[in-house]
Amino acid sequence: MSETILSLNHLHKQFGALQATNDVSLELQTGEIHALIGPNGAGKSTLIGQIAGNIRPDKGSVYLSGTEITGMSIAQRARLGLGRSFQVSSLAEPLSVMRNVMMGVQALQSHSFRFWKPVAQDQQLLEPAVEALERMQLSHRAWTPVCELSHGERRQVEVACALALKPRALLLDEPMAGLGPEGSAKLTELLEALKLEVPILLIEHDMDAVFRLADRISVLVSGSVIAHGDSQTIRQDPRVRDAYLGDADA
Amino acid sequence: MSVTLLIEQLLNGVQLGTMLFLMASGLTLVFGVMGLINLAHGSFYMVGAYATAAVTASTGSFLVGLGAGIIAAALVGALVELIVIRRLYHRPHLDQVLATFALILIFSEGTRWIFGSSPMRLSPPSWLTGFVTLPGDTRYPIYRLMLIGVGITVSIALYFLISKTRLGMRIRAGESDREMIGALGVNISKLYTLVFALGAGLAGLAGALVGALQSVQVGMGEPVLILAFVVIVIGGIGSIKGALFGALLVGLVDTLGRVYLPIFFRTFMPPSEASGVGAALAAMLIYILMAIILAFKPKGLFSAHD
Amino acid sequence: MTNNTPLTNNTGLSKSAAPGVANSGLATQPDNHFDRKGLVQIVLLGLLFLVPVAAYFLGHIYYVNLASRITIIAMAAVGLNLAIGYGGMVSFGHAAYFGLGGYVAGISAYHAFNFTPFMTWPVNVPGSDSMLVVWLVAILVCALLALAIGAISLRTTGVYFIMITLAFAQMIYYFANSWPTYGGEDGLPIYLRNGLPGLDTNNALTYFLICFFGLVLAMAITSRLMKSRFGAALTMARLNDVRLATAGISPYPIRLVAFVISAVITGLAGALYADLNGFVSPTMLSWHFSGELMVIVILGGVGRLYGPLAGAVLFVMMETLLGGMTQYWQLFLGLVLLGVVLFAKHGVMGWLAGRERNE
Secondary structure, eight states, X not given: OOOXXXXXXXXXXXXXXXXXXXXXXXXXXXXXXXXXXXXXXXXXXHHHHHHHTSSOOSEEEEEETTEEOTTOXXXXXXXXXXXXXXXXXXXXXXXXXXXXHHHHHHHHHSOSOOOSSBGGGOHHHHHHHHHHHHXXXXXXXXXXXXXXXXXXXXXXXXXXXXXXXXXXXXXXXXXXXXXXXXXXXXXXXXXXXXXXXXXXEEEOSOHHHHHHHOSEEEEEETTXXXXXXXXXXXXXXXXXXXXXXXXXXX | OHHHHXXXXXXXXXXXXXXXXXXHHHHHHHHHHHOOOOTTHHXXXXXXXXXXXXXXXXXXXXXXXXXXXXXXXXXXXXXHHHHTGGGTTTSOHHHHHXXXXXXXXXXXXXXXXXXXXXXXXXXXXXXXXXEEEETTTEEEEHHHHHHHHHHHHHHHHHHHHHHHSHHHHHHHHHHHOHHHHHHTTOOHHHHHHHHXXXXXXXXHHHHHHHHHXXXXXXXXXXXXXXXXHHHHHHHOTTOHHHHHHHHHHHHHHHHHHHHHHHHHXXXXXXXXXXXXXXHHHHHHHHHHHHHHHHHHOTTOTTOSOO | OOOOSOOOOOOTTOOSOOTTSSSSSTTSOOOOXXXXXXXXXXXXXXXXXXXXXXXXXXXXXXXXXXXXXXXXXXXXXXXXXXXXXXTOOOOSOTHHHHHHHHHHHHHHHHHHHHTOEEEOSSSOEEOOOBHHHHHHHHHHHHHHHHHHHHHHHTTSOHHHHHHHHHHHHHHHHHHHHHOGGGTGGGOXXXXXXXXXXXXXXXXXXXXXXXXXXXXXXXXXXXXXXXXXXXXXXXXXXHHOHHHHHHTTOOHHHHHHHHHHHHHHHHHHHHHHHHHHHTEEOGGGGSHHHHHHHHHHHHHHOTTOXXXXXXXXXXXXXXXXXXXHHOTTHHHHHHHHHXXXXXXXXXXXXXXXXXXXXXX
């Protein structure tokens, strides 16, 4: 029995004359990886912004587990269980991996206006953070400053940070970007294991990874979803081929 | 009587506004093009006034003095840019604030060392003293009217410089994309020195003109500098149009507030208290104005940088 | 042993894992050892304490008061350091809180001295010559002002924030300058230093010890605060506020609270300063003082616990020594500051104690 966790209903967003999002409806269900693909300039970033909360849609709504989050701030959405990773790594570089991951745990447990107890001794914070790191196979790097990590490890930390929120849904923005074949394969494996617990909305350029991982794929072109289905359907859809070939021509 | 007062105060407000614009345009250009916050801008105002006073005293000609003041301020500006400021462009704003704060200390104490602590004499030339009678029987000092004229002339000249010349084109390119103009083969460091010197020259002009009205002394640039900050924050940092609008707004609100707030409080308060409350409130008025504007538009009215 | 209870690892020297965590030492951070930094810190604090005590018993009251001055200014800078160094909020208007704290002490003493009420409506509020009352009021007033100023200023960032905090402080400055009741630009003398029950606050050493206690308390609170959950969130707000929001914590309220705490510490230092000098004037509110506080924070090393203290020692020493040699000492201060900003980014503490570990 699958249930809808995240749903986008008829989202519209216009920038000047550009219709960046045009009547987009999507949903993410338990146990699945739903991939969102599309050529450059298709409006993926704008759409992600509307899900994550840094862009407000002109029309339409976003629901997370039945709660409308359309007007909420980024932080409110996160507390409700929307974990996300960024296309460009956005970790606090000088801090240790642990300190980055602990932030989400902290938000989850209560407000941050606790002024006295040192976090470095706070097992309530540390244990869930360790758990999230173990899930991403990063325990051995817990106290390493982020700036000393490899690119692939940073990607894993990003996901671990999102996991620390005990999210109901994960929004991963090109997690494979810049990874070599090895790193990409490793992350693919980790995500595959993860999806049973947390459904993932995956925005990805790496088509191999998408076709291997995704249960469903939606194709975004010029702000609209032009195709939707499993990887077999998408592979054979002529409109998708057009969109991608057209993109390659340009 | 009250119409006369109003006209006179409106003109005073515009006069303060035009002088603030001379200060604020340089500040906002330097921020817009180089991304630098420059506290030492008030020092160029002071340098301009001192140079004008010194040269006017030795040559006897106010105009020669004024020219010397502008050139001195621009030269000092160029020198400061070459020695110190260009090391700060890629630094955090905190470093810029501190380094230019240090420059203020150096300039102020240096000037005190050279010229002494007592104010220097500088008065408008005899052909600019006296009054004109405006419609409505308002008698208004010719010199202040001339300041308004200079302010308007400079504003128009600046507009043409920025919108119609090659230099202006490069400045605008620099405002929108700093890396870009380097790629276009423009000699950036020369452009930066030029823009900085231009801003310093304008500040020096303002200092000389106002110095003849008030007094030429160490620290004269600081109150003006802070008013100019309020101006560019209100107008939107980096925007010349915003600086012009903000300068006139601040000039008018400040001038009219100081005159009319005590009068207003006198209508329902004993006079002695009314002047105290009125003066205190008038001193805060432009900051309150700024707070209100920022509460609605955190980036100022004509923001050039988002 | 079953590890159901949350355990705290209090054994500061233990390098091994906290016993509460299964299988590895992951959940504890490796401890810092006693090192050069610790030595420099102890020497600095020890000298600040011992020199005035020795001076007092040798009869050099001047040096005791000088040490009080250093201590108070260091405390004001500790407050500012919380905003700038730990919170990344470059406030150019902390003189507002310093001066306001000073005026609370001054105005309260003025009314207590004249036996006039501060206000009669809606309730009768008399003046007070008790430091405890003064401090409490200073905390409240500074917190409220910082809440209002911070709430507006923190909507902006970068240069806007710098200029707006400056402008608001100027607003308070001009208000104090033109409000005649409490001396206007001439300032307000405090004829009798405010008192504390059981202590002779007029004794220079006693007063120094009060100030010293204030400084140590402010530093201890800052240190503890920055290790707490609040501190973790504030650090993240400084380093990467998008990450903080994505983790589910809104940066704005975190920053605002830190700004208020910072202002309160600086305000308390202001109250102590007014009582030390027996005088309060708009100079305490001036933007020059805001600038000097920033200079002290930077000279000492921004975002370091002992930075403000090192900066204050250096600043007041320079003021005293150079000021004794030439009346143009600020020219040299300017040159030193320029040198530090351009060439020694990590301040005196960075130079003495090595670079800070970023935790």
